[in-house]
Amino acid sequence: MRDALLSVHDFSVTYDVDPPVEAVKHVTLELRRGEILGLAGESGCGKTTLAYGVQRLLKAPAVITSGSVVFHDASGEDVEVDRLDAEQMRRFRWDKVSMVFQGAMNALNPVAPIGAQLEDVFVVHRPQMSRAERREAVAELLEIVKVGRQRARSFPHELSGGMRQRVMIAMALALRPQLMVMDEPTTALDVLVQREILRQISQLRHEFGFTVVFITHDLPLLLEISDRIAIMREGEIVELDTAERIWTNPQDDYTKTLLSSFPRLTGERGVVVR
Amino acid sequence: MTTDLRTQPAADLHAAPAPRPTTTARSRLGSAFAMFRNRKSITGLVILGFFVLVALLADVIAPFSPTQVDSTARLQPPSGAHWLGTTHLGEDVLSQVIYGTRGVIVVGFLAAIMATVIAVVVGVIAGYLRGWRSESLSALTNVFLVIPGLPLIIIVASMFNNPPLVVIAAVLGLTGWAWGARVLRAQTMSLRNRDFVQAARANGEPLHRIIGNEMLPNLMALIAASFVGTVTAAILGLTTLSYIGVIPVNTYNWGTILNWAGAQGAFRQNQWWWFLPPGLCIAAIGVALSLINFGIDEYVNPRLRSAGERARAMRKRGLDVNDPVTAVRPTAVRPVTTDRESITTTSPAASTTEGPR
Amino acid sequence: MTAVQPQPQPEPPVRDALEVGTTATTTVQGHSRVPWRFLAGRAAFYLFTLWAAITINFFLPRMMKGDAVDQYLSRNRNVSPEAAEALRALLGLDTDASLLQQYVDYWGLLLRGDLGVSLLHGLRPVTEVISQALPWTVGLVGFATIVSFAIGTIGGAVVGWRRGSRLDGLIPVTTFLSTIPYFWLGLLAIAVFSVNLGWFPIGKAYGVGMTPALSAEFIGQVIRHGTLPAATIVIASLGGWMLGMRNMMLTVLDEDYVMVAQAKGMPNRRVLWRYAARNAVLPQIQSFALSIGFIVGGTIVMEMVFSYPGVGKLLLDATNAKDYALMQGVFLVITLSVLVANILADVAYAFLDPRTRQTEA
Numbered sequence: 001m002r003d004a005l006l007s008v009h010d011f012s013v014t015y016d017v018d019p020p021v022e023a024v025k026h027v028t029l030e031l032r033r034g035e036i037l038g039l040a041g042e043s044g045c046g047k048t049t050l051a052y053g054v055q056r057l058l059k060a061p062a063v064i065t066s067g068s069v070v071f072h073d074a075s076g077e078d079v080e081v082d083r084l085d086a087e088q089m090r091r092f093r094w095d096k097v098s099m100v101f102q103g104a105m106n107a108l109n110p111v112a113p114i115g116a117q118l119e120d121v122f123v124v125h126r127p128q129m130s131r132a133e134r135r136e137a138v139a140e141l142l143e144i145v146k147v148g149r150q151r152a153r154s155f156p157h158e159l160s161g162g163m164r165q166r167v168m169i170a171m172a173l174a175l176r177p178q179l180m181v182m183d184e185p186t187t188a189l190d191v192l193v194q195r196e197i198l199r200q201i202s203q204l205r206h207e208f209g210f211t212v213v214f215i216t217h218d219l220p221l222l223l224e225i226s227d228r229i230a231i232m233r234e235g236e237i238v239e240l241d242t243a244e245r246i247w248t249n250p251q252d253d254y255t256k257t258l259l260s261s262f263p264r265l266t267g268e269r270g271v272v273v274r
Numbered sequence: 275m276t277t278d279l280r281t282q283p284a285a286d287l288h289a290a291p292a293p294r295p296t297t298t299a300r301s302r303l304g305s306a307f308a309m310f311r312n313r314k315s316i317t318g319l320v321i322l323g324f325f326v327l328v329a330l331l332a333d334v335i336a337p338f339s340p341t342q343v344d345s346t347a348r349l350q351p352p353s354g355a356h357w358l359g360t361t362h363l364g365e366d367v368l369s370q371v372i373y374g375t376r377g378v379i380v381v382g383f384l385a386a387i388m389a390t391v392i393a394v395v396v397g398v399i400a401g402y403l404r405g406w407r408s409e410s411l412s413a414l415t416n417v418f419l420v421i422p423g424l425p426l427i428i429i430v431a432s433m434f435n436n437p438p439l440v441v442i443a444a445v446l447g448l449t450g451w452a453w454g455a456r457v458l459r460a461q462t463m464s465l466r467n468r469d470f471v472q473a474a475r476a477n478g479e480p481l482h483r484i485i486g487n488e489m490l491p492n493l494m495a496l497i498a499a500s501f502v503g504t505v506t507a508a509i510l511g512l513t514t515l516s517y518i519g520v521i522p523v524n525t526y527n528w529g530t531i532l533n534w535a536g537a538q539g540a541f542r543q544n545q546w547w548w549f550l551p552p553g554l555c556i557a558a559i560g561v562a563l564s565l566i567n568f569g570i571d572e573y574v575n576p577r578l579r580s581a582g583e584r585a586r587a588m589r590k591r592g593l594d595v596n597d598p599v600t601a602v603r604p605t606a607v608r609p610v611t612t613d614r615e616s617i618t619t620t621s622p623a624a625s626t627t628e629g630p631r
Numbered sequence: 632m633t634a635v636q637p638q639p640q641p642e643p644p645v646r647d648a649l650e651v652g653t654t655a656t657t658t659v660q661g662h663s664r665v666p667w668r669f670l671a672g673r674a675a676f677y678l679f680t681l682w683a684a685i686t687i688n689f690f691l692p693r694m695m696k697g698d699a700v701d702q703y704l705s706r707n708r709n710v711s712p713e714a715a716e717a718l719r720a721l722l723g724l725d726t727d728a729s730l731l732q733q734y735v736d737y738w739g740l741l742l743r744g745d746l747g748v749s750l751l752h753g754l755r756p757v758t759e760v761i762s763q764a765l766p767w768t769v770g771l772v773g774f775a776t777i778v779s780f781a782i783g784t785i786g787g788a789v790v791g792w793r794r795g796s797r798l799d800g801l802i803p804v805t806t807f808l809s810t811i812p813y814f815w816l817g818l819l820a821i822a823v824f825s826v827n828l829g830w831f832p833i834g835k836a837y838g839v840g841m842t843p844a845l846s847a848e849f850i851g852q853v854i855r856h857g858t859l860p861a862a863t864i865v866i867a868s869l870g871g872w873m874l875g876m877r878n879m880m881l882t883v884l885d886e887d888y889v890m891v892a893q894a895k896g897m898p899n900r901r902v903l904w905r906y907a908a909r910n911a912v913l914p915q916i917q918s919f920a921l922s923i924g925f926i927v928g929g930t931i932v933m934e935m936v937f938s939y940p941g942v943g944k945l946l947l948d949a950t951n952a953k954d955y956a957l958m959q960g961v962f963l964v965i966t967l968s969v970l971v972a973n974i975l976a977d978v979a980y981a982f983l984d985p986r987t988r989q990t991e992a
Binding site for chain 3 (some may be wrong): 305406413416417419420421422423424426428429430432433452454456466506510513514517518519520532536541542544546549552553556557560561564568583584585586588589595596598626
Binding site (some may be wrong): 125 | 896
């Protein structure tokens with residue numbers, strides 16, 4: 001198995017409107033197998049566009065205008081994501097790369113029980129499974145994320161925000177993907193629940209060994225949980241380094257600005273001065 | 275958070291909130307009618323205006339009096355003398371249709387005005403108040419909504435011997451306000467919780483100012499749509515009732531013309547010049563009103579307008595809005611980076627993918 | 632220095648809030664399989680509406696001018712004493728009793744199922760006359776409306792899904808068709824298909840001289856006679872459903888759960904029907920419930936145009952003949968039918984939308 005999981009090379013995304021907006025500009029980065037990569041930056045910096053773009057989840061008028069995205073499967077095969085057709089893309093999705101979305105408030109279908117929404121994934125991607133096997137797989141997933149198998153018949157509006165987010169995580173985990181992209185998964189939750197979710201993600205990672213791309217504007221959070229952090233600004237990656245080095249020895253001015261805008265909990269009054 | 279609160283001058287803490295942008299009456303009027311400034315609404319308004327003109331100028335335009343009988347020219351197909359032919363008595367169909375426009379326009383608008391006034395009063399008050407008052411108004415509205423209108427009108431209309439247009443309009447209006455009231459109540463309820471209304475209440479503005487100045491401008495689009503819809507319903511109701519014969523046939527409207535045509539068997543005898551024009555006129559005015567409402571709809575819910583337009587604009591650029599997979603469209607030649615192992619190819623072979631049909 | 636912890640800390644031995652459980656982790660809302668609260672609320676409303684309709688029905692003949700009523704009375708020479716009594720109570724001919732007493736008597740009659748006798752139909756009980764006509768109306772209109780709703784909703788879902796495609800052109804076409812007055816469309820249909828082309832018979836529910844029976848021939852006739860009226864209703868009402876569904880689809884397609892479904896790799900068909908349309912149809916059902924009253928109006932006209940022996944035609948004939956008892960009875964039955972249809976639609980909605988089953992406020 002290669003050390004690299006995802007090779008993004010000279011990747012650009014433009015929104016084809018009047019005038020065109022270059023949301024991601026010639027980004028090159030290599031995602032290592034098993035790491036947690038944080039994507040940080042202010043609103044509109046392109047971190048979401050980048051993460052969605054490499055999965056080709058963006059809708060028109062977004063267009064990939066340059067570059068390549070290669071997924072190095074655990075089986076040794078290389079998948080050129082930008083060359084897949086629609087049907088291949090559909091099969092690739094969720095199986096190799098899955099996502100946990102922000103604000104599970106509305107991310108679950110309100111009229112279907114969550115068990116059915118989890119089973120959906122198996123029905124489409126693992127058609128050879130029998131109904132009993134699917135049920136058992138769903139129950140197992142719900143147990144793993146500590147929602148409980150008896151909740152399979154519940155509807156989304158019956159669950160609290162934290163539980164819904166855990167259901168989303170279970171859903172993302174269903175096919176044991178190699179990469180999970182998490183788009184601000186804890187932003188809409190209160191801090192206690194946030195911590196619980198993060199603990200869960202960490203534990204699942206240790207158990208299942210998937211790679212994580214974690215998108216958030218909350219840099220201190222990334223400093224705590226990520227292996228490497230990529231700071232983005234106006235569509236470009238301005239700094240990419242380990243969390244430790246970003247904190248102790250930031251190179252780019254923008255990184256320094258970001259780091260200095262967080263207030264401290266301890267010590268003297270005032271902001272963190274680097 | 276870079277300044278210490280303690281050091282802020284006290285005056286700043288009591289600074290007045292930013293004043294609301296002042297709007298002149300004229301600009302408010304202009305923005306209130308913005309809903310009409312799109313192609314669909316304008317087309318509809320033009321057609322409607324045409325009919326209104328015809329109604330107003332009937333005496334001038336019509337070649338004959340509608341009751342003028344020419345016994346030598348009965349049941350004639352269209353000719354130079356009678357553009358739309360003649361009826362079984364020799365009356366000119368075109369004149370009848372022209373004069374018929376009056377009844378339709380008058381009753382339609384009158385009924386709609388009455389219904390809309392009631393709908394606004396009931397709906398807005400029901401939406402603004404809380405508790406049992408709101409609930410009981412809502413129950414009243416729903417009752418009128420459920421009780422079938424046409425049978426009720428038929429029965430009521432049959433009790434009058436020769437109802438004047440105003441009475442007919444009143445009956446139509448009184449049975450048609452419920453839908454608009456319901457919509458307005460829902461919208462008022464959601465508006466009530468908005469910040470600017472809360473601010474007005476906190477400022478102690480009197481009720482009539484809150485409703486009149488704050489809420490009504492926001493409700494204008496809905497009120498307009500409701501009005502237009504009621505005109506359509508009233509016109510359809512009037513012509514239907516006239517055709518059935520429940521409303522006595524001494525007034526002219528397109529429905530009564532069809533009544534006579536039907537009674538004389540025009541439909542079975544292929545006297546198309548008699549029964550086609552009135553029906554087409556009803557349809558035409560219906561289309562005009564629908565267009566106006568489409569225009570208002572798109573103004574209120576920009577998604578409706580932009581969805582189709584955006585999709586078509588995208589198609590022109592070769593993109594499919596419904597494609598769940600991002601299109602790949604490499605632009606021109608880009609600088610080739612040589613130090614990395616070339617996983618990618620620089621070929622433009624990557625084509626736009628189309629979603630599965 | 633702030634405390635930066637790039638490594639996760641080992642679990643603290645102290646039980647913290649997370650162990651005990653925050654409100655976020657333990658909040659659970661109960662639900663029941665049957666949406667009782669919702670249905671109970673609606674039931675209360677419908678009872679109130681029923682009462683209102685019956686009361687309106689009570690006042691209707693009493694609003695008529697006095698001499699019309701006297702004429703009616705004078706025409707009823709052959710009426711049996713009990714029937715005359717019932718008519719008095721129904722129509723307010725008995726001016727001795729107080730209004731309240733009349734109201735009570737009226738309710739008594741209704742609960743006994745007595746709606747008086749029909750002058751127009753040989754003094755037969757009104758209930759009998761109506762019960763002969765009702766199945767025709769319910770059958771034809773029910774069938775046509777359901778077909779129209781189904782086609783319109785499914786069509787609207789497809790048009791909304793493929794926004795910006797050529798299918799968009801369907802909307803103005805169908806909307807135009809629904810602005811054409813019902814009765815005119817029906818008359819045109821007769822003129823074209825019955826008179827000129829001779830494909831369908833001109834009116835009525837079955838051939839002249841046939842008696843209703845459950846035979847193949849009779850059913851065949853019913854279908855033949857019913858095609859044109861049913862088709863007219865479907866064509867005229869299609870536009871409204873299609874437009875409403877398409878508009879709802881456009882709103883739903885922007886929701887997060889549709890995007891998530893596509894991210895999950897769901898095939899388009901699944902996303903369209905199980906995620907998007909399934910949600911968009913809910914307001915459609917609500918508006919269906921509300922428009923039943925209007926549908927009934929169109930039915931009456933259609934029955935007149937096609938001489939279809941349903942309650943609509945009954946009402947019109949009664950109106951023309953000033954058969955007040957029959958008019959009153961038909962209005963009551965029509966209102967009751969609308970109420971029942973409303974209730975059914977509401978029940979369907981309650982079961983389709985799981986959010987109505989919340990037991991907690």
